[in-house]
Amino acid sequence: MNPSFETFWNRDTPVKPGLPAFVYTDEAFRQVENQTIFAGHWVFVGFAHRLEKVGDVEPVTVAGKPFFIVRSDEGTISAFHNVCRHRCLKLVETAKSCGRLIQCPYHRWAYDLQGRLKSAPYFSGLSRTAPEGFSMEGNDLVPVRCRTWHDWVFVNVDGKAGDFGEFIRPLENQLKGVDLSKIVPVATLDFGPLETNWKTLMENFIEPYHVQFVHQTTTSQPLVDHYTIIDGHCLGSACDIDEPRDVDTSGTLAVTSRFLTLFPNFVMGTYAPDQIGVHLNIPEGAGRTRQQRVIYLHESHNMPAAHIEQIRSLWYDVHKEDHEMCERLQQGRVSEVAADGGSLSPHWEDSVRRFQEMVVESVSRLHN
Numbered sequence: 297m298n299p300s301f302e303t304f305w306n307r308d309t310p311v312k313p314g315l316p317a318f319v320y321t322d323e324a325f326r327q328v329e330n331q332t333i334f335a336g337h338w339v340f341v342g343f344a345h346r347l348e349k350v351g352d353v354e355p356v357t358v359a360g361k362p363f364f365i366v367r368s369d370e371g372t373i374s375a376f377h378n379v380c381r382h383r384c385l386k387l388v389e390t391a392k393s394c395g396r397l398i399q400c401p402y403h404r405w406a407y408d409l410q411g412r413l414k415s416a417p418y419f420s421g422l423s424r425t426a427p428e429g430f431s432m433e434g435n436d437l438v439p440v441r442c443r444t445w446h447d448w449v450f451v452n453v454d455g456k457a458g459d460f461g462e463f464i465r466p467l468e469n470q471l472k473g474v475d476l477s478k479i480v481p482v483a484t485l486d487f488g489p490l491e492t493n494w495k496t497l498m499e500n501f502i503e504p505y506h507v508q509f510v511h512q513t514t515t516s517q518p519l520v521d522h523y524t525i526i527d528g529h530c531l532g533s534a535c536d537i538d539e540p541r542d543v544d545t546s547g548t549l550a551v552t553s554r555f556l557t558l559f560p561n562f563v564m565g566t567y568a569p570d571q572i573g574v575h576l577n578i579p580e581g582a583g584r585t586r587q588q589r590v591i592y593l594h595e596s597h598n599m600p601a602a603h604i605e606q607i608r609s610l611w612y613d614v615h616k617e618d619h620e621m622c623e624r625l626q627q628g629r630v631s632e633v634a635a636d637g638g639s640l641s642p643h644w645e646d647s648v649r650r651f652q653e654m655v656v657e658s659v660s661r662l663h664n
Contacts, residue, residue, distance in 0.1 A: 320625075337452065374439065478594055482604050483590070484590050502531050514613050515614065534554045535552065551571075561577050573590070573611065576590075
């Protein structure tokens with residue numbers, strides 16, 4: 297597939313078009329994204345706190361391919377292709393503890409937590425010697441680049457993404473004054489599959505234009521208090537509230553907030569004084585994305601369980617309001633009217649436009 301973006305680039309006016317509809321609906325384009333965006337960048341794949349103990353392992357999908365992340369003997373998290381080197385079986389099917397060995401259920405080939413092949417029982421028949429031309433060392437699991445930043449795990453499939461420190465730096469710049477080392481996860485929202493493209497969820501989070509219309513009952517953040525953020529590949533928006541109200545007395549979100557993303561798929565919201573939310577969006581098809589959100593509070597919080605549940609309930613309602621809009625966007629994009637991408641506000645959706653430009657720039661590398 298050789299996608300054309302002439303209309304996207306060639307409108308020389310302040311009001312720019314959005315991405316053409318096929319970018320959200322076409323499965324062939326999704327495969328192009330897998331080969332470029334999701335293989336070539338640092339991609340957010342999971343939460344370190346879910347791998348609490350040595351030997352905890354979790355399967356992840358990146359660029360449409362199976363991988364797993366595991367907490368190793370050294371207490372670090374590593375990532376490997378989720379494929380046995382014998383007959384190419386998917387090794388890890390569910391999150392679990394594997395102990396000290398990752399075993400293939402088919403023929404019991406076993407790998408240690410560094411991916412080294414430790415056992416290939418009866419591969420030579422009843423002989424204990426390896427077959428001619430076979431070496432244990434040459435059949436280790438295949439690793440991929442993996443970095444953990446606070447509670448968040450990233451991988452780079454093709455090994456060509458830039459330095460991870462450079463990748464994370466724009467977000468660190470936006471988070472000055474926020475001590476991420478002192479936060480703890482207190483609740484998880486798992487929304488399962490949503491009938492929308494992953495980019496729609498990202499764009500919805502980046503722009504503030506919809507907030508006062510879609511979230512009238514769940515937030516009290518007037519549009520006038522918002523502004524957009526474009527800091528390299530860190531995109532989003534923010535709002536500053538002079539007189540914040542506590543969630544438990546107002547029932548709505550009315551605090552100074554930052555809505556930040558790192559291209560392509562990391563999403564973080566910060567909510568004064570000490571709440572953070574991180575989204576994991578996992579594409580499962582051109583029109584389907586699985587989404588989770590983890591809520592964090594400062595480690596010193598003394599919040600009763602009922603209050604945490606109220607926060608969780610509020611965020612569930614906020615997300616469902618967004619999900620309705622995102623799924624309806626997906627439905628609208630099957631119309632020929634959506635072919636040219638609509639129009640973006642030069643004031644409120646400039647960060648969305650930059651996100652879309654990075655999508656085009658990434659996929660275009662395959663054809664240059």
